[in-house]
Amino acid sequence: MSLPVAWHHPLWDLASSSLGWTIPGTVSLNPYDTMSTLARLLGYGGIFWLAFQYGQRSHRARRAIVVLTYAGVIYALYGIVLYFLDLEIILFFRKSAYFDDLTSVFVNRNSYATFAGLGLVCATGLIAVAVTTVASAQTSVISGVLRLVEAIGARGWPLILGWLALLLALILSHSRAGLVSAMIGIVTFLFAAGMTRAVDRRLALAMGAGCGCSWRCSSS
Structure with a gap:
């Protein structure tokens, strides 16, 4: 026809x-x-x-989020090492563009910023849920803080360091659109999780304020 x-x-x-x-x-x-x-x-x-x-089953959804988080951390660490060693390569090939930007294994900095932002959102979700779980089991603020510090020192430090690595890699990509998109994604997650009480509302508010400060510092 x-x-x-x-x-x-x-x-x-x-x-x-x-x-x-x-x-x-x-x-x-x-x-x-x-x-x-x-x-x-x-x-x-x-x-x-x-x-x-x-993701229909919660344990599968969590597994996928964990995989995305640590895959993003690996990419971020690779990109950070190349960036500070001033190696303008992508795997075994020389870069053809974005020489002063962190792109990890991606050619385009905006594409990598999108991937890093996705990993940052996933890592934020894992941290927020873990902190809420620890805090909800405590009867006082002091005991909650002590239990949280103990949990971070015992098992939570890799996730915290991974979150920082993702944030650093995202900032060093110099992609404003990627950074803003990641911050919007994190704030949206925190708002939805706080409204459904999957995450403590005070924690969601504090983390949202932290995201705003991070964006402000990186853009100044």
């Missing part, structure tokens, strides 16, 4: 008049790119559907 001529891209008519023969027109100026983009969007939708199905 052919589409109406009025739907065709006007440049097809211009090309036909310039070349002197009729060129079959299409809605898109580049049909191949249209199909490629459609396939990519369908792929994104498929990934979302698989993630949604996998």
Whole structure:
């Protein structure tokens, strides 16, 4: 079934008049790119559907968040090492752009900032839930603080250091859009978690204020 001529891209008519023969027109100026983009969007939708199905059980959802967090930490540490050693490479290849920005294994700094921001949001969620779990089991503020310090010293320090590494890598990417997107994601998570009481509201407010201070310091 052919589409109406009025739907065709006007440049097809211009090309036909310039070349002197009729060129079959299409809605898109580049049909191949249209199909490629459609396939990519369908792929994104498929990934979302698989993630949604996998995360139906809470233990699976937590496992996925933990994997995303520590994968992000590994990428961040790799990028930080390259950045401070002034090595302008991506794995075994030399960089072709963004020479003064941390991009880890990504070519584009904004793409890496998006990935690092996702890891930062996941790490924030794990920390917030862990702190809420420890604090809710205590009867006083002092005992809660002591139990929290003990938990961080025993098992929580890798996650804290990972969070700091992700934040540092995100800042060193010099991607303002990536940093703002990450801060918006964290604040959105804290708001939703605080409203549903999955995270203590006072903790959510304090962490949200900390995110605001981090963004302010990095942008100044």
